[in-house]
Amino acid sequence: MLKRILTRARAVWRKEQIHAEIAEEREFHMAMRAADLMRSGMAASAANQAARRGFGSGVRMQEQGFDVRGGGLMEDITGDIRLALRILRKTPVKTAALAATVALGIGINTAVFSVMKAVVLDPLPFAKSKDLMVIHQVSKGESEGVSYPNFEDWRAANRSLEAMAVYATDSSTLTEDGQARRVSGAVVSADLFRLLRVTPLRGRLFNPSEDEPGSGRQVIISDTLWRTQLHEREDVLGHSLLLDGMGYRVIGVIPSALAFPVHSDAVNYWITVAGDAEPSPWGGSIRKSRGYPRYEAVLTRLKPGVTLAQAKAEMSVIAGNVAREHPGADLAEGVRLSAAIEDVVGRIRPLIWTLYAAVFCVLAVACANAATLLLVGAVARSREFALRAALGARPSRLVRQLLVESLVLAFTGGACGALLAWTLVAVFAKIAPPDTPRLSTVHADGIMLLYAVALSVMTGLVFGVVPATAALRRDLVGTLKEGARNLHFSVRRPSTMLIAGQIALSTVLGCSALVLTGSFWRILHTPRGFDPHNVLTAAVSLPPASYPQGSDKVTRFYTDLLEQMRRVPGVETVSVAQTLPLSGQNNSTRVEVIGSEQPQKASADLRFVDPDYFRTLRIPLLDGRYPEAADRSDQPEIVVVNRAFAARFLQARRPVGSRLHLGWGGDGPKLVAGVVGDVLHNALDAHATPEVYVPLAQFPIDDMTLVVRTSGDLAGVARTLRAEVRRLDARVPVENVRTLDDYLLLSVAPQRFLMWVLVAFAASTLLLAAIGLYGALSYSTVCRRHEFGVRLALGSNMWGVMRLVLQQGLGMAAVGLTAGLLLMAAAARFLSGWLYQTSPLDAPSLACASAILMAVAAAACLAPARRAARVSPVALLRGE
Amino acid sequence: MSKKKPDLPQGTLDLLVLKTLSLGPMHGYGIGQRIQQLAEGMLLVEEGTLYPALYRIEQRGWIEAEWGVSENGRRARFYKLTRGGRKQLQEEKQHWEHLSLAVAKILGAV
Numbered sequence: 003m004l005k006r007i008l009t010r011a012r013a014v015w016r017k018e019q020i021h022a023e024i025a026e027e028r029e030f031h032m033a034m035r036a037a038d039l040m041r042s043g044m045a046a047s048a049a050n051q052a053a054r055r056g057f058g059s060g061v062r063m064q065e066q067g068f069d070v071r072g073g074g075l076m077e078d079i080t081g082d083i084r085l086a087l088r089i090l091r092k093t094p095v096k097t098a099a100l101a102a103t104v105a106l107g108i109g110i111n112t113a114v115f116s117v118m119k120a121v122v123l124d125p126l127p128f129a130k131s132k133d134l135m136v137i138h139q140v141s142k143g144e145s146e147g148v149s150y151p152n153f154e155d156w157r158a159a160n161r162s163l164e165a166m167a168v169y170a171t172d173s174s175t176l177t178e179d180g181q182a183r184r185v186s187g188a189v190v191s192a193d194l195f196r197l198l199r200v201t202p203l204r205g206r207l208f209n210p211s212e213d214e215p216g217s218g219r220q221v222i223i224s225d226t227l228w229r230t231q232l233h234e235r236e237d238v239l240g241h242s243l244l245l246d247g248m249g250y251r252v253i254g255v256i257p258s259a260l261a262f263p264v265h266s267d268a269v270n271y272w273i274t275v276a277g278d279a280e281p282s283p284w285g286g287s288i289r290k291s292r293g294y295p296r297y298e299a300v301l302t303r304l305k306p307g308v309t310l311a312q313a314k315a316e317m318s319v320i321a322g323n324v325a326r327e328h329p330g331a332d333l334a335e336g337v338r339l340s341a342a343i344e345d346v347v348g349r350i351r352p353l354i355w356t357l358y359a360a361v362f363c364v365l366a367v368a369c370a371n372a373a374t375l376l377l378v379g380a381v382a383r384s385r386e387f388a389l390r391a392a393l394g395a396r397p398s399r400l401v402r403q404l405l406v407e408s409l410v411l412a413f414t415g416g417a418c419g420a421l422l423a424w425t426l427v428a429v430f431a432k433i434a435p436p437d438t439p440r441l442s443t444v445h446a447d448g449i450m451l452l453y454a455v456a457l458s459v460m461t462g463l464v465f466g467v468v469p470a471t472a473a474l475r476r477d478l479v480g481t482l483k484e485g486a487r488n489l490h491f492s493v494r495r496p497s498t499m500l501i502a503g504q505i506a507l508s509t510v511l512g513c514s515a516l517v518l519t520g521s522f523w524r525i526l527h528t529p530r531g532f533d534p535h536n537v538l539t540a541a542v543s544l545p546p547a548s549y550p551q552g553s554d555k556v557t558r559f560y561t562d563l564l565e566q567m568r569r570v571p572g573v574e575t576v577s578v579a580q581t582l583p584l585s586g587q588n589n590s591t592r593v594e595v596i597g598s599e600q601p602q603k604a605s606a607d608l609r610f611v612d613p614d615y616f617r618t619l620r621i622p623l624l625d626g627r628y629p630e631a632a633d634r635s636d637q638p639e640i641v642v643v644n645r646a647f648a649a650r651f652l653q654a655r656r657p658v659g660s661r662l663h664l665g666w667g668g669d670g671p672k673l674v675a676g677v678v679g680d681v682l683h684n685a686l687d688a689h690a691t692p693e694v695y696v697p698l699a700q701f702p703i704d705d706m707t708l709v710v711r712t713s714g715d716l717a718g719v720a721r722t723l724r725a726e727v728r729r730l731d732a733r734v735p736v737e738n739v740r741t742l743d744d745y746l747l748l749s750v751a752p753q754r755f756l757m758w759v760l761v762a763f764a765a766s767t768l769l770l771a772a773i774g775l776y777g778a779l780s781y782s783t784v785c786r787r788h789e790f791g792v793r794l795a796l797g798s799n800m801w802g803v804m805r806l807v808l809q810q811g812l813g814m815a816a817v818g819l820t821a822g823l824l825l826m827a828a829a830a831r832f833l834s835g836w837l838y839q840t841s842p843l844d845a846p847s848l849a850c851a852s853a854i855l856m857a858v859a860a861a862a863c864l865a866p867a868r869r870a871a872r873v874s875p876v877a878l879l880r881g882e
Numbered sequence: 883m884s885k886k887k888p889d890l891p892q893g894t895l896d897l898l899v900l901k902t903l904s905l906g907p908m909h910g911y912g913i914g915q916r917i918q919q920l921a922e923g924m925l926l927v928e929e930g931t932l933y934p935a936l937y938r939i940e941q942r943g944w945i946e947a948e949w950g951v952s953e954n955g956r957r958a959r960f961y962k963l964t965r966g967g968r969k970q971l972q973e974e975k976q977h978w979e980h981l982s983l984a985v986a987k988i989l990g991a992v
Contacts, residue, residue, distance in 0.1 A: 027910060027959045030952070031929060034911040037954070057929045 028057060082406040089407060096379070097411070100372050103770060104415025104461060107368025109422030110763075112454045114361045116423065117430050118354045120444040122347045127259055129199040130303075134342035135163070135310075137300040137317060140335040147295030150275070150288055152324060153191075156300065156337075159320045162308040167194035168275060168297035169263055174245040175545055175735050176271075178231050182545070182735040185227065187245075187271035188263060189278060189297075195222070197303050198262055205239045205254035208274055215279040221250035226258040227270040245271070247547025263298065264346045266437045292328055293592070301342065314339050346439050352835055353435070353752050359832065360514075360763050363507045365461070367767040370507075371774040372415075373465035374500045376408060378781040380469035401470040408466025409459070416458025420451060433758070435751035468496055497778045502818035504771035509822025509855055511764035514833055516847040518757040521840035525750055528838070531681035531690065532583060533620040534742035537709055538716050539582060540723055541738040544704040548733065554635070556702040559730065563708065564612065566726045572714020577614035578698065578706040582742065583683045584749040585707075592665030593694065595651050606647055606692040607683065608667055610703045615695070616642075616678055618711045619742075626658035626676030629697040633675075639668055639700050640675040647692035648677050667696040685749055687838045709742070716741060753836050768855065771818075772862040779811045779866040787873055795875035804867040811863030812856070819852055895927070895935050897978055900963065900971040903945060907962035909952055910936060936961060944970045 032053040039049035090097040125131045138145035139152065148168060157166045169190040176185045192208035200207070203225055212220055221243050223232075232238055242249040250273060261269040278288040278296065288296050304313055321337040340348075380387075387400050424446045431441050542563065549556050560578050567576045581587040591608040613629040615621075624645060633640050641662060648657040652674070660674045680690030698706070712719050724736050747754060783790075790803050830842035840847075902908065902916045913936070914927045939945050944967030952958040963971070 023959070026957070027933070030909070030956055030958050031911045031914075033956065034952075034954075038915075 032057065079402075079406065082403050083410060085403065086407040086410045090411065093379075096375065099773070100375055100411055101415040101418060103368045103371050104412055104458075104465075105418035105422055106766065106770075107365040108416050108419030108454055108457050108461065109426060111361045111365045111457060112419060112423035112450055113426035113430055114354075114357050115453050116427050116446065116450045117434070117441075117444050118358055119449065121438060121440050122351050122354050124440070124443070126264065126343050126346065128262075131343065132341070133304040134197070135302045135304060135313065135339055136342045136345040137166075137302060138338045138340075138345075139295055139321075140338050143335075145299075145338050148297045148300050149292050149295050150278070150297070151290065151292040151328075152321075153297065153300055155324045156317070156320055159323070160302075160316060162305055162313045162316045164303040164305050165193045165197055166300050166302045167191040167197055168300050169194055170297045171263060171265065171267075171269070172273070174271070175247075175543055176231060177244040177247070177545070177733065182733050183231070184541075184543070184735055184737040185231075185245075185270050186265075186267045187273065188269050189275055190262075190272050191275045194262065194272075194301055195256065197301055198260065200256050200260045202254040202256050205252070207254055208272075212274050213276055215276050217274075217276050219248060219250040219277065220253045220274065221245070222254040222256060222272045223252055224258040224261055224268070224270045225255055226268065228255050243271070245273070247545035262301070264439050266439055266441065268442070299345065310339075310341070350435075350438055350752075353756060356756060356832060356836070357759060359829075360511060360760060363511050364763050364767055365457070367504045367507045367770050369461050369465045370500045370504045371770045372408075372411070372461075373468045374497055374504075374774045374778050376404075376411075376465060377469040377472055377497055377500070378777060380404060380472060381781070404470040405463065405466045408469070409462035412458045412462025412465070416454050416461075419458070420454040423450065423454065433755060435755050436748060437751070468500065472496055497782075498814050498817070501771070501775050501778055501814045502821060504767070504774050505815050505818025505855065505859065506822035506825055508764065508767040508771045509819055509851065510825050510829060511760060511767050512851040512855060513822070513826045513848050514829075515757065515760040515764040516851045517833060517840060517842055517844050518753065518760055518836060520844055520847045521837040522750065522753055522757050524840060525686050525753065525838040526746070528682075528686055530583070530686060530746075531621060531679050532742075534583075534746045536713065536716070537618065537711050537742035538719050538723070539707050539709050539738070539740060539742055539745070540720070540736050541705075541707045542578075542727060542734060542736055543706075544734055546704060548731075549704050551704055552702055554702070556704045557635070557699055559734075560612065560698065560706060562730060563726060564614075566730075567708070567710060567723065570719060570722050572712045573719060574711045574713055575614050575618040576708065576710045577612040577618045578708050579612070579615050580610040580698075580703050580706055581683075582707055582709065582745060583619075583681050584686070584742075584745045586749070588684065589666075591667060591694070593651060593692075594663040596661040596663060596671055598651075598654070604651065605665075606643075606651070606694050608664070609693060609695045610667070610698050610701060610706075611695050612698050615709065618709050619681075621681060622679040624677045624679060626674070628676055628678070629695070631699075633697045634699045635702075637700075639670050639672045640697065641672045642676045642678055642695040643674055644678055644690065644693040644695075645680045646690045647694055650692045662694070664694065664696070667694075668701045672696075686746070707738075753838070756836055768858055772858050775811060775814065775859060776862040776866065778814075779807065779863055780869070782810065783807055783866045783870045786870070790870050790873045791875040794873060800871035803873070804871045807867035807870045808860070808863050811866070812859060815856060815859035815863075819855055822855075823848065823852070894978075895931060896939055897971070897974045898925075898927075899932075899935060899939060900944060900967055900974065903961055903963045904968065904971055907948075907950075907960045909950075909958040909960050911958075913961065939967075943967075 032050070035053035035056060036046075036049040039052055040046060044052070126134060128134060137148065137156070139148050140146060147170070150168065153166065153168050160166070167190060169188050172187045172189045173184055174187060176183050190208075192210045192213045195202075195207040202222070205222075208220065208222065211217055223238075223243065228234060228238055232241070235241065238252050238255060241252045243252055244250075250271075258268065258270075263269060275297075288294060304310070317339050318336050325336075390400065391397065427444055427446060427450075431444050434441055542560075544556055544559060549559060564576050564578065567573055581589055589608040590605050593604045593606045595604075611629070613631055613633070616623065616628050625648075626642075629640060629642055641664075643652070643657065652660050657674055657677050661671045662674065663669075663671060678695070681693070682688060682690060683693065684691065708723065710719055710723070720739050723739075727734055727736050790806075793803060793806075794800075826848070827843060833842040898917050899913060902913050902920070905916075908916065910933060914929070914932050917925060917927050936945070936947075940947055940961070944964060945961045946964055947959050947961050949957060950960040
């Protein structure tokens with residue numbers, strides 16, 4: 003078999019040589035024959051002639067010889083390709099349109115595939131990453147963080163897991179060469195890198211003893227940090243890295259590709275949990291506090307031969323024991339053990355798969371579109387095919403040629419599509435929700451190319467088969483006799499189905515896009531309790547080395563900064579807060595109302611704010627008063643609570659004047675001075691939670707975010723802000739400068755992303771479907787010209803003819819629309835996860851999408867209908 | 883042609899070519915001549931059928947070709963039997979003997 007293919011391939015490359023050899027062999031034969039004849043007494047010229055006669059037609063023998071010696075099929079196919087190119091070149095506009103359609107379908111599909119592969123499908127980059135597991139505590143059905151004492155108990159009791167390590171993301175101000183920069187890192191326990199099987203590029207990993215307090219401060223850094231911040235210095239090991247003003251000794255460098263946890267933010271340094279155990283004004287209790295889920299999760303690895311189910315069973319027994327031994331610990335709901343990859347991609351997977359489904363709709367529409375146009379083209383050439391069939395061409399030969407044509411087209415489109423995908427990958431990476439993990443690993447590679455090629459073959463066959471079978475079915479004699487006139491009947495059914503299919507898929511995408519848009523509008527206009535417009539925010543974190551935690555120096559810095567900013571023209575109000583609504587950050591604390599029966603586990607979200615916070619965010623006062631500048635550290639401690647807090651904890655009494663103890667935020671009893679409105683802090687589609695606000699002056703925090711309400715230009719205010727901070731203290735970094743509106747949009751980034759992508763997809767497929775409808779209808783009108791002429795001659799008016807065409811076109815559209823709505827009903831449940839207070843079959847959205855669709859379809863039908871009505875019966879009948 | 887010479891039954895030419903080549907490598911003209919000689923002039927192999935047959939047999943791998951120098955010093959394409967060809971010759975020979983025996987028996991019956 004292989005040898006035969008080789009012979010055939012050789013025949014294509016060495017065509018000249020083979021032909022020359024055959025000719026030479028013939029010449030030799032004739033010379034020998036002539037010599038023999040002459041020997042038997044024939045004259046030279048007569049002998050030559052006789053020798054030549056013996057061969058008959060030289061050409062025929064030549065071709066036969068070449069065929070037998072491997073030329074045949076290959077030459078046919080190269081001939082087919084040449085013919086296909088010639089035919090495609092003859093109609094450049096149509097060919098370009100077809101190739102562009104295919105390129106669009108393949109390009110988008112390939113781009114999304116690349117994103118999906120890198121983000122969702124690829125395994126984690128660690129050795130035997132399938133065995134890596136992550137354990138969370140569970141609270142109210144949601145995965146939560148893990149407290150240190152729980153972690154220690156699990157680690158001691160477990161037998162089926164290799165080791166365990168806690169981790170939590172961290173960020174610090176890195177001061178290097180006198181410049182301050184915020185860098186992301188992680189607080190981890192020593193076994194983490196050994197569990198991951200990471201080998202350091204330089205130096206070593208953490209030792210277990212370095213988890214213990216007093217073991218000195220060590221840091222492991224990524225090679226990215228080493229290259230960008232430390233200028234690849236050779237003496238990096240032992241170098242003292244200044245993080246938040248404290249020196250950490252660099253003990254190792256590891257590859258950035260093996261950073262853990264895997265987040266959208268690259269993790270660039272790792273310090274051990276020892277730091278969490280060091281005493282601080284309010285810290286130091288992390289080691290003992292079972293109720294404080296300080297760490298994001300526990301990383302672990304299945305021992306060889308242990309199944310996931312066994313490990314799960316053991317962990318739930320252990321967690322149950324811990325919960326029994328420590329009633330009140332947050333373990334009543336147990337723990338959740340899952341594959342580490344799930345922890346990374348579980349949340350983003352539905353979004354990516356929804357996207358992938360959508361791009362297949364686009365590809366299918368593109369295919370159907372190309373098939374429609376090719377079908378029309380094949381019908382126009384049916385005379386050519388009928389003639390060739392009549393001259394003895396086998397049907398398989400004709401089908402092969404049509405398939406080669408569509409494959410040539412598909413590969414042209416596929417090549418452009420691959421280029422398109424290359425650009426689109428970058429676009430997707432830019433517009434994807436910012437918390438998408440592993441986006442930086444998305445890139446164009448061989449697999450992407452292979453995928454594009456496979457897709458090209460598939461699409462080429464799919465959209466080539468329809469016209470090819472249509473060409474096969476045709477009745478020869480009829481075609482030759484009648485010409486193109488009654489041909490449209492033979493293609494009417496397949497083309498109707500193709501058009502209806504395109505419209506159906508466009509309907510699904512269009513409806514989804516509109517339902518999402520409606521939901522998005524609702525989510526943006528839901529009352530959220532604060533006014534995010536025209537508010538600039540910036541994180542201003544004070545290095546603890548020069549601003550001791552909890553000291554008045556911290557308060558003074560922020561007070562001075564606020565004072566300066568208030569004077570800036572265009573600034574209305576200005577304040578600082580520790581966590582902003584919708585920023586993804588949160589704090590919570592234990593709550594005890596003095597003089598009341600407490601529910602067992604009372605906790606509320608905790609905010610540290612400057613008094614002007616409420617005016618800046620326009621959070622309404624419902625009762626009592628806002629905090630004031632007079633609530634300083636030497637005054638009685640006060641708090642302000644929100645409505646949800648008052649409803650939950652202060653129901654039986656008048657809220658203002660009640661007294662509380664908080665687990666964090668100052669030890670003394672606190673007087674409730676006021677009640678403010680609820681704010682949707684966690685998410686726009688969540689409920690308000692109980693919140694308690696503590697004035698910053700009474701509990702100074704050094705990691706605050708400035709919020710500025712301006713009436714002026716935000717960029718100008720941002721510049722002034724940076725200048726002011728630099729003037730106050732050049733070592734203080736200003737980070738994360740963005741508006742509150744940005745946070746609002748970021749919090750709905752997945753919905754927003756999906757909405758825009760679907761709107762874009764729906765618009766393109768609708769356009770394609772309209773083009774397809776227009777093309778098919780135009781062609782059918784040309785075929786029915788005779789019929790229209792007769793009708794007009796028999797007294798039908800122009801409207802009658804137009805109605806016929808519109809009926810045909812809108813009929814196809816209506817079939818497609820109905821099918822699309824049914825499909826939509828089936829696909830609804832995939833959409834519901836992205837919707838806020840909106841049914842996936844939201845009637846106004848569906849009605850609106852249907853109306854748009856029919857309007858576009860009608861517009862596509864209009865031109866062919868008018869052309870049909872302008873047929874001149876006289877000219878037509880004379881032409882017959 | 884002065885005297886009517888019988889046509890070869892389909893496929894027989896292949897057998898004759900293989901048989902001829904089993905005596906040694908030979909060019910196309912020589913094969914034709916040799917067949918005619920062995921048949922004592924009772925068969926005529928036309929060039930138009932000989933060469934396609936040679937190419938076909940070569941394609942099947944029963945013979946292979948090589949350029950060499952002929953007895954009169956010209957470049958010629960020499961064909962020789964492969965091992966597969968030798969086997970094929972045995973098979974076809976047996977097959978032919980069977981067939982001719984059967985045909986002869988039928989024709990010999992009175």
